[in-house]
Amino acid sequence: xxxxxxxxxxxxxxxxxxxxxxxxxxxxxxxxxxxxxxxxxxxxxxxxxxxxxxxxxxxxxxxxxxxxxxxxxxxxxxxxxxxxxxxxxxxxxxxxxxxxxxxxxxxxxxxxxxxxxxxxxxxxxxxxxxxxxxxxxxxxxxxxxxxxxxxxxxxxxxxxxxxxxxxxxxxxxxxxxxxxxxxxxxxxxxxxxxxxxxxxxxxxxxxxxxxxxxxxxxxxxxxxxxxxxxxxxxxxxxxxxxxxxxxxxxxxxxxxxxxxxxxxxxxxxxxxxxxxxxxxxxxxxxxxxxxxxxxxxxxxxxxxxxxxxxxxxxxxxxxxxxxxxxxxxxxxxxxxxxxxxxxxxxxxxxxxxxxxxxxxxxxxxxxxxxxxxxxxxxxxxxxxxxxxxxxxxxxxxxxxxxxxxxxxxxxxxxxxxxxxxxxxxxxxxxxxxxxxxxxxxxxxxxxxxxxxxxxxxxxxxxxxxxxxxxxxxxxxxxxxxxxxxxxxxxxxxxxxxxxxxxxxxxxxxxxxxxxxxxxxxxxxxxxxxxxxxxxxxxxxxxxxxxxxxxxxxxxxxxxxxxxxxxxxxxxxxxxxxxxxxxxxxxxxxxxxxxxxxxxxxxxxxxxxxxxxxxxxxxxxxxxxxxxxxxxxxxxxxxxxxxxxxxxxxxxxxxxxxxxxxxxxxxxxxxxxxxxxxxx
Amino acid sequence: xxxxxxxxxxxxxxxxxxxxxxxxxxxxxxxxxxxxxxxxxxxxxxxxxxxxxxxxxxxxxxxxxxxxxxxxxxxxxxxxxxxxxxxxxxxxxxxxxxxxxxxxxxxxxxxxxxxxxxxxxxxxxxxxxxxxxxxxxxxxxxxxxxx
Numbered sequence: 001x002x003x004x005x006x007x008x009x010x011x012x013x014x015x016x017x018x019x020x021x022x023x024x025x026x027x028x029x030x031x032x033x034x035x036x037x038x039x040x041x042x043x044x045x046x047x048x049x050x051x052x053x054x055x056x057x058x059x060x061x062x063x064x065x066x067x068x069x070x071x072x073x074x075x076x077x078x079x080x081x082x083x084x085x086x087x088x089x090x091x092x093x094x095x096x097x098x099x100x101x102x103x104x105x106x107x108x109x110x111x112x113x114x115x116x117x118x119x120x121x122x123x124x125x126x127x128x129x130x131x132x133x134x135x136x137x138x139x140x141x142x143x144x145x146x147x148x149x150x151x152x153x154x155x156x157x158x159x160x161x162x163x164x165x166x167x168x169x170x171x172x173x174x175x176x177x178x179x180x181x182x183x184x185x186x187x188x189x190x191x192x193x194x195x196x197x198x199x200x201x202x203x204x205x206x207x208x209x210x211x212x213x214x215x216x217x218x219x220x221x222x223x224x225x226x227x228x229x230x231x232x233x234x235x236x237x238x239x240x241x242x243x244x245x246x247x248x249x250x251x252x253x254x255x256x257x258x259x260x261x262x263x264x265x266x267x268x269x270x271x272x273x274x275x276x277x278x279x280x281x282x283x284x285x286x287x288x289x290x291x292x293x294x295x296x297x298x299x300x301x302x303x304x305x306x307x308x309x310x311x312x313x314x315x316x317x318x319x320x321x322x323x324x325x326x327x328x329x330x331x332x333x334x335x336x337x338x339x340x341x342x343x344x345x346x347x348x349x350x351x352x353x354x355x356x357x358x359x360x361x362x363x364x365x366x367x368x369x370x371x372x373x374x375x376x377x378x379x380x381x382x383x384x385x386x387x388x389x390x391x392x393x394x395x396x397x398x399x400x401x402x403x404x405x406x407x408x409x410x411x412x413x414x415x416x417x418x419x420x421x422x423x424x425x426x427x428x429x430x431x432x433x434x435x436x437x438x439x440x441x442x443x444x445x446x447x448x449x450x451x452x453x454x455x456x457x458x459x460x461x462x463x464x465x466x467x468x469x470x471x472x473x474x475x476x477x478x479x480x481x482x483x484x485x486x487x488x489x490x491x492x493x494x495x496x497x498x499x500x501x502x503x504x505x506x507x508x509x510x511x512x513x514x515x516x517x518x519x520x521x522x523x524x525x526x527x528x529x530x531x532x533x534x535x536x537x538x539x540x541x542x543x544x545x546x547x548x549x550x551x552x553x554x555x556x557x558x559x560x561x562x563x564x565x566x567x568x569x570x571x572x573x574x575x576x577x578x579x580x581x582x583x584x585x586x587x588x589x590x591x592x593x594x595x596x597x598x599x600x601x602x603x604x605x606x607x608x609x610x611x612x613x614x615x616x617x618x619x620x621x622x623x624x625x626x627x628x629x630x631x632x633x634x635x636x637x638x639x640x641x642x643x644x645x646x647x648x649x650x651x652x653x654x655x656x657x658x659x660x661x662x663x664x665x666x667x668x669x670x671x672x673x674x675x676x677x678x679x
Numbered sequence: 680x681x682x683x684x685x686x687x688x689x690x691x692x693x694x695x696x697x698x699x700x701x702x703x704x705x706x707x708x709x710x711x712x713x714x715x716x717x718x719x720x721x722x723x724x725x726x727x728x729x730x731x732x733x734x735x736x737x738x739x740x741x742x743x744x745x746x747x748x749x750x751x752x753x754x755x756x757x758x759x760x761x762x763x764x765x766x767x768x769x770x771x772x773x774x775x776x777x778x779x780x781x782x783x784x785x786x787x788x789x790x791x792x793x794x795x796x797x798x799x800x801x802x803x804x805x806x807x808x809x810x811x812x813x814x815x816x817x818x819x820x821x822x823x824x825x826x
Contacts, residue, residue, distance in 0.1 A: 461778060465746070468775040471798045473694035479800025480701055508798045515777070 172315035176207035176308065183280065183304040184209045187297050190261070190282035194308060195230040196268070197223060197276045203230055210281065230277035233265035237274055239298055240265040266301045270309035278305045334408070334429040337415065338367050342384050345424070354408075354431045356401035367427075370398040387412035387425040395432070407432050460518035464511045471511075475504045510626070513640035517625055520644050521651035524565040526676070531559035531605070534566065535594055538573045542581075549590065551581055556595035560603035562672040568648040569672075573607070575641040576668050580609035583666070587611060602654070602671045610665040619658040645670070684739040685710040686811060689720040689755065690773070691747050695796070699742070699773075702804035703811055712738065717750025725762050737764055740814045742807075743790075745774040745781060753788060760789040769814045773807075 180192040191210020195203035202220040221228040224235065233240040242263045261282035268275045280301055328335050329349035337346035344367055347359035355370065362369070371380045379396045386392045391413045397405045408429040414422035478497050482489070489497070535555045546553055562569070577592060584590045587610050596605035614622060621627050625643035649656045649670045660666035686703070688711055690696045696713050703711055714720040724738070741759070745752035752772065759765045771792040772785045782793050794810065797803050 461776075465776050465778075468796075468798065469692060469695070472775060472796050472803065473692065473698065475798050476698035476701075476800040476803060477694065479804075480698070504798060 172311055173206055175311040175315075177209070179278070179304055179308055179311070180207045180209035183278070183301070186304070187280050187300050188283065189264075189280045192281065193217075193230075193279045194268075195221070195234075195276050195279070196312070197234065197274065203228070203234065203276060206276075213281075229263060229265035230279050233267040233277040234274050237267050237269060239267070239302070262297075264297060264301055266298075266305040268305050268308050268312070270313050275309060275312050278308060332430070334427075334431070336362075336367065336427040336429065338384055338425050338427065340388065340423045342367050342381070354400075354406060354429075355398060371396065373397075383410055383412050383427070384425055387427075388414050388422055390414070391418055396429075398429075407436055409435075457518055457522075460514060464515045464518075467511050468508065471504050471508050475501060478504075514625075517640050517644055517647065520568070520571075520647045524568060524651055526563055526565050526652065528561055528675075529564050529566050529569055530561050531569075531596065531603070532557070534569055534573060535559060538570065538577060541574070542577055546581060546592075549581065549584070551584060551590040551592060553577070554591065554593045556593070559594075559596045559605070560598050560674060562603045562605075563675050564652045564672050565648075568652070572645050572648050572670075575645050576607040579641050579668075580607055580611060580666070583611045583614075584609060585612035598674065599671070601674060603674050604669065604671050606667050606669045608665065608667040613662045613664045613666050614658060614660045615662045616660070619660065622658065623656070642668075684737065685712045686740045686742065687712045687714060687720070687724070687738040688742045688773075689714045689717070689747065689752065690742070690744045691715055692744075695744075698800070698803065699807055702807045706808065706811060716748040717752065717755045720747075720755050721750060721758055724759060724765060737768060739769075739818055740811060741768060741770045742773045742810070743770055745772060745776055745785070753784060756785065756788045756790060769817070771810050771814070 176194045176196075180194060184190075184192045189210075191208065191213045193208040193210075193213060193216055194206050196206050198204050198220070201223050203223055204220045205216050205218060208214060208217050221231055223231050225231040229240050229242050242265075243261065263282065264280040265277045266280070267277050278301065280297070283297060325348075331348070332350060334350040334354055335346070335348040336344055336351065339345050344362045344365055347357075347362045349359065351362065352358050357370070367384060368377050368380055371377045376397045379394065380398075383392055383394055383396065391411065393409070393411050395407060396410050397407050400406050409432045410427060410429045412425050412427045415424035415426055416422045478500050482494075482497060485493075539553055539555060542553065573594070577594075580592045581590075589610070591610050593608040594606070595608070596603055598604075623642050623646040626639045627643075645668070646656050649672070653673045654671040656668065656670040658666060658668055688696060688699055690699065690713065696715075700711055700713070712723070714723055720743075724741070743752045743756060747755070752774070756770055756772075759768065759770060766789075769791045770789070771794055772790045773794050773796060774781070775796050777795045785793055791814075792810070794806060797806060
């Protein structure tokens, strides 16, 4: 009994080594599988078989009898009932085994769906004393085994190289080119190319390797082009094979290739999505494609294509990351990510714009470098410290490279979201310099306005007071004159004194109104006011006066509740009703209607009368102080009522306007907020 | 038996002073002392700059305007109230200002009353007479009361 110490199984590049590397448990499995088959052998033969198993490979699983039925039966048993067995005739087998004491033919299980599921990879002759082959031992392995162990083979090293490139390079075309080159070397083909599915449904050639194929780079074929092997692979989602010919145009133009050689197109599939196909053209030193013989090629090709799928996946991820980074760099807010030690691990370009620190120089540094003063360091530190569990907000002052302080509004969130205990914190910092400046400006403006108002008030007060003083004298003096002169005054002189007094009193009223107007809108005590209540009080106040003139006052029930100053609001309603009553004219059925409704965040109110009305050209003028549309004798008043109404309503945040036509009555509309602004 | 004490009017407006005089004329020949500004008023009331031996004058009633030259009515009021012997003298603010701040401030400084001068002469006359009568009655009641 002789065995072959230097088995071709061993020398066979890759696979035998892979098989040899299988663990003991697997060997035991094979031995168990072998047991019933070896039972028919003589003890010597059995020993020989075992020797082969132990010597060459833990995966030698069968033996070959002289009868063809046996090999088929064994193969069927190994591959399972679903396998379609590549049948070898005994003569074929014996030809190999007998002549060379070895065989290098694989058995391939081809499932109905086209998958290659298992291999009988090689066979070994067991010879008798005269070195005649009497048995053959075949070894089996599964693709699974190959996948698991690919790094142990030279093939594996190359593949690992490809894998490393795929995972380290973010340039998809670079990776594709590498896969093409290495793939061509590994599979020993004349040329390779990769076509990727574009958005428009075409397959664009993104990488080629092989002489005469360069022109193909960038070319495209339609995905439904049956002439293209790649398209067919993409359409069928299966490996497609063909043989190079001079006649049948393939993709690419095969003229440059030696005719009669195997070609292979493998679909690139990631997560069920077909992304393209890789083409292996013209397997060297081979004839037409032979599924059994080229099973190894198929496997290698599929592994390479798997790397392409990974590369595309990476490239897509990278593109996503790039867009995210681009987006992050182009937003106005500073985005920083810090680790649990407070070290910056990411900073966007906004940091550069706001503080003139480039992101690359900040990465690796503590966030505290941004805060230069101890107090600010503490604020920054607190924000980091408290943000690993939940979102925090606050203001910090960081330093511009120039040393200038820059205020920021900061929101810091644990990476991964609220409630997750994270080792990183995402910080969104908004430069609020402008905001602060605006606030300061507004404050200054407000103060200025307040000063102006105070000045104006003082002025109005002084004027009013100083103007009133001579009136006291004037009236006093005419009064004294009347008494002192007594009977000496004739009718005409008394009339003149009466006119003098009337003017003094009118002047006094004007001053009084001016004073009142100047005081309106100051010291507003805003609160929620039920207009129903206010109107009830006003109705009682006015009842007698209105009744005396036969004017009906209708108040719509359920008036809105408004946010206003009660006293000022009373004054407004009082003035409006007074105005309506004043300009009633001689309507036989005089009527004043007060109503209102809610309109979004505002209450819309109105006071409507059926009096004399106001021409549209005066609708604005009536709100100006001391503007009167009627001569003194028609109606009393100085013309301050509506001016006060407007001043009050506008101070309360509302608007007031008039809707009226001459002779058609008048409606004064106004709005008021229903709740505190900003609250 | 007692010397009738004067009523002091501190008023810068000559016409107003004239009107007041005229209105109060005939009220039992009571002397009305007219002082034109705050400084004059203080020196008269506290005796500073007054003729030697004349001492200070504790009037029956002080009618005090607010807008006064040199020293304002409010300052005069403040000094009167911090001056022994004058701290209980009735002071009635008599002014054309109806500003709420003035009213509040004057009461806080110790004014007994705050009267806005009415423009109508008849009202002014009646008001002045009523004030003087009221405080005279008050003083008599207090002096006549036991203890």
